[in-house]
Amino acid sequence: MSAWLRRRALVCAHLFFALVLLSPAQGSAQPFDVPYVPTPQVVVDEMLRLANVGPDDFVIDLGCGDGRIPVTAAAYFGARALGIDIDPGRIAESHANAKAAGVTGRVEFRQGNLFDLDISKASVVTMYLLPDINEKLRPRLFQMLRPGTRVVSHDFSMGEWQPDRVHSVQKRMYYWVIPAQVGGRWKLDADLPGVGARSYELEVRQKFQQIEPFARTEKRNFAVWEPRLNGKSISFIIVDNDLAHRYEGTVEGKIMQGVVRTGAGTAETQTPFRAVWVGSL
Ligand SMILES: C[S@@+](CC[C@H](N)C(=O)[O-])C[C@H]1O[C@@H](n2cnc3c(N)ncnc32)[C@H](O)[C@@H]1O
Structure with missing residues (x-):
């Protein structure tokens, strides 16, 4: 022992x-x-x-x-x-x-x-x-x-x-x-540098503060990397069109919003994103 x-x-x-x-x-x-x-x-x-x-x-x-x-x-x-x-x-x-x-x-x-x-x-x-x-x-x-x-x-x-x-x-x-409740299906919209307007369906499995998101568009599936939930703050990365898009936002009830950071160092750009909770899994 x-x-x-x-x-x-x-x-x-x-x-x-x-x-x-x-x-x-x-x-x-x-x-x-x-x-x-x-x-x-x-x-x-x-x-x-x-x-x-x-x-x-x-x-x-x-x-x-x-x-x-x-x-x-x-x-x-x-x-x-x-x-x-x-x-x-x-x-x-x-x-x-x-x-x-x-x-x-x-x-x-x-x-x-x-x-x-x-x-x-x-x-x-x-x-x-x-x-x-x-x-x-x-x-x-x-x-x-x-x-x-x-x-x-x-x-x-x-x-x-x-x-x-x-x-x-x-x-x-x-x-x-205490983590926000984020489990379920979300419709996530962003206008991404190097990609254009994107609408993902984001599925989030949640156990306490541990989250496992998964994203898809009509044409393909995307792994979601480094997901973190800290109270109302959420962050994750989706690689789309060979670029890492880093989502950093907050969750208030059925709305998740924040910024997407794309690119590295001095080349980094920021664009807004918004997601709406559309149902449970
Ligand atoms: C281990 S002591 C901790 C005291 C204080 N929080 C500290 O850290 O110094 C636990 C305290 O809980 C109280 N207590 C036990 N059961 C309780 C209950 N059901 N509701 C409210 N207080 C309770 C006891 O009287 C005791 O003072």
Whole structure:
């Protein structure tokens, strides 16, 4: 077993035994899904840095403990923040910590179950939960969060949803960006240098942020190279008439638009492209 797997097994065991042993002692009427184990401050700082938190962000910490993540987001990253915890004692600590840090105007704490919280206004969601709770939470993240919302989890991943980044400073942190929904058939139009007016049917298969597009015209098929989806940002390359056309755009609902870059270096040209979602596969 690798050192990392050993460490991960130890962390899981630690949290599991803490859950079994500590939860009844808390005396809460509501069940705890996860015991209280605070994130070290160094890791809190790294989680917020990893998500590139800034003054325009609204950070929600699910299971906020003593409120250290929301308080740090407000005090040192200028964000607004909200923490929810099932344990009223932790919420009292969170209020006291926000007051001590002078950020009561920018943070809010609520006592309640994280699975009941409306998280749709978050631009960043943080968590230090458990692997099975993360997996249970995943459909809610996809239902409620806008494309482009960043998600950071301390120590635990999210099942088959591969992270966009893994970051390790003392502990392991997982980072994802909620992807736009792009799966289906698109009609893509562009007026390409060296080709002329083109109308492709673009078929996109999607699993989380992984996409596999394929393009065709009435006469022939085209491989689509280097496809990437990052929140609402999409890019891919189609080689047509021996030229690489690099598409870079954004997806808003059923419209994808942006620019096509053709040619290299000083010879590069840019033309607009637009695609409309026409149906599912
Ligand atoms: C591992 S601690 C993490 C605390 C804090 N986020 C941090 O990183 O320091 C998990 C927290 O989740 C809370 N919790 C457990 N189940 C919950 C639930 N269903 N809804 C809301 N909070 C919950 C616990 O009371 C605990 O404070």
